[in-house]
Amino acid sequence: MIELDHVSKWFGGVVAVSDVSFSVGPGVTALLGPNGAGKSTVIRLVCGLTLPSQGRISVLGRQPRRHLDLFGHIGLVPQQEALFESMTAGAFVTLAAELHSLDAPGSAARAALGAVDLDAGDTRALAEYSKGMRQRVKVAQALVHDPPLLVLDEPLDGLDPRQRLTLIALFRRLGSEGRGVLVSSHVLDEVERFGSRVLVMAQGRLAAEGDFHAIRTLMDNRPHRLRLRTDRPRRLGAALLETGTVVGLAVGGGDQLVVDTLDVAGFRRAVAPAARTAGARLLELVPLDDDLESVFRYLVGPDPSPTR
């Protein structure tokens, strides 16, 4: 449904997307990456909101922007929060339905708002809606014309856990019905729930693609870095090297010790006995790279390890 062939996009001297190629078929595909990875630019490229600087994009067999009728087959949830603030949710989604020339725009809007648990009869202006409600209105306007392709930029942002579950179930259902659903997120656990194929983006590049579980394993198998504070860093370091769970180690200033390990669980089991052996007091143990940013950095190119 979507094909990107060596697509790059730069804004002035800033490269937002670099030589990205992938294809998306029916079902849910997650576009995973940290903020600034280029996900939103890819989504804008797919929808024709911006043109590629290089490469070729095909959506449902056509080039976005060149074929106006293509927009009748795409539903987009954009990233920006702004809506037509003075309108009601019903009027906003009905307008979308009317612009798609639906026969019964009012009932289509009611159905779309119902799908995201919102009341089409709510008379409040959108300006009065919470962030979660606004997100769901954005999803409703994307669904209203029942498009075969949905492109969703961080659609779960600002939703409470129950609403997240509802929308994840909705996206999975739409995917299982044969629609293409491309959904971006920077939250790993969120993507796991889509149970989907994953495209991982980092620093404007496609860092990995495939089944979520394979990528999760790849992420979990990377070297992990932890910082320890102890009263005897050199002796504890030596004892940790003896355990065989450490692949890199650096003694920092004062009482700090930084270690790299491929087996976090094994390391955690070994660290207390090693401290006892070394006669060291373990003051602190902090993971330094459990955030998603460092996972993506690893996928793009490994950090230099500390010297042994």
Add this chain to the structure above:
Amino acid sequence: MTALFRMFLASQVTRARLLGLGSLGLLSVLLGLALGAGDGGDPATEATELVAAFGLSLFVPVTCLVFASAVLGEPHEDATLVYLWLRPVARWRLVAAAAAAALAVSLPVVVVPLALAAAVAGAGADLVLATVASCSVATVAYTGVFIWLGLRVRRALVWGLAYILVWEGFVARAGGTASLLAIRSHTRSLLAHLAGGSGELIEVSAATGVVLPLVAAALALALAVRRLTRQEVA
């Protein structure tokens, strides 16, 4: 297109805009009343100068700037344009609906008080009709130009005011080509022709005073369609 028109119309009509521009309209009526009550010069000449100097040089362009630059400019700036742009709707329809909505608000806001001002000034029916005609032509022209400007630049209000005050109010007064490139030169000429007096306001023929502003509006709207087709959308 009706849905778009309704949406654009609703987005244009805000209390602050109506109060601000309504005050200018009220001021024009009060000025007309003052002229009508005075016993100084020729009421027709004075009322024509009121409509030309206050109406066609300030009130009409500023009102059109406020509404027309915002109708597509605001959704462009706050990125809500995507909710209109990413629909299977021809770009010319978007621009046409925006222009119709801006005109639907601007025309009554400027034409009614200025026609009333001309009437209460006691200058006769000819000036009232001349005011309605010249203000209508001016409103169409400025609306077209400022719709394009709203899509073309950020802070279109500032650029538009610069055009009105610096170009039309200062540079174009030097006459020659600069004057011909100012909408107000044409609309003031039209007013003077139709009112049958004030020769010093006449710079072009009545036909040119109608045709060129309308051509400028059509060109500007065509540029707006082109801009909407080609520009990047947030």
